Amino acid sequence: MTGPSFPLTTARLRLRPFEEGDFEAVYAMESHPDVVRYLYWEPRTRDEARAALDRRIRLTSLDGDPSALRLAVILRDSGEVIGDFSLGVRSRRNRQGDIGFMFHPDHHGHGYATEAGRLVLGLGFDTYDLHRIAGSCDARNTASARLMERLGMRLEARLRETEFVKGTWCDERVYAILADEWRDRVRAPAMASQ
């Protein structure tokens, strides 16, 4: 696999691997109760956020082990880090990928996650030749589900009470999109409108 050159850009965003200087932005996101509501952990302390950033900084390639790309999402206008989008490989043999994402609530509701997500799916299919990319969320996390639907991903399953998180049994929604679906249905119209 040959990776892309960073930063990657969209109309409003720049995406690149995380750096030391992203600490305050990562801490602001991961210590925010609204961000972690449906995630596995409680709002992070500065020390926990530091450790989380250290882990992210190492996730720069789908060729390594672990095989994952964790990208800081930056507003081109202000240079501010507003989010985090990841692309991982679950099975290299079967060309199966997955995505994950979180954005600071100050920047929800502007389509930034959708814009970053289209770029990341394109990276997965066009650069890394993945066959299928999946994403999952707590079934109560409607913002996450809506984002995956906007990205053209299909609801494949609702798994009943598969995880016990924060004192509650949680259902999980699994979304996915195939390379052919991306090329025929999602990427083509987007490119035609450019």
Ligand SMILES: CC(C)(COP(=O)(O)OP(=O)(O)OC[C@H]1O[C@@H](n2cnc3c(N)ncnc32)[C@H](O)[C@@H]1OP(=O)(O)O)[C@@H](O)C(=O)NCCC(=O)NCCS
């Ligand atoms: C999941 C998450 C990233 C979604 O963020 P979001 O702001 O809803 O998504 P987008 O940035 O794509 O914005 C889409 C919203 O902006 C609106 N919007 C405004 N301008 C837009 C534009 N130019 N393009 C697309 N949507 C636009 C859309 O209508 C949509 O609003 P709606 O959901 O009320 O219909 C966010 O809720 C989050 O970070 N949650 C916490 C972490 C988390 O749970 N992560 C997922 C774990 S599985």
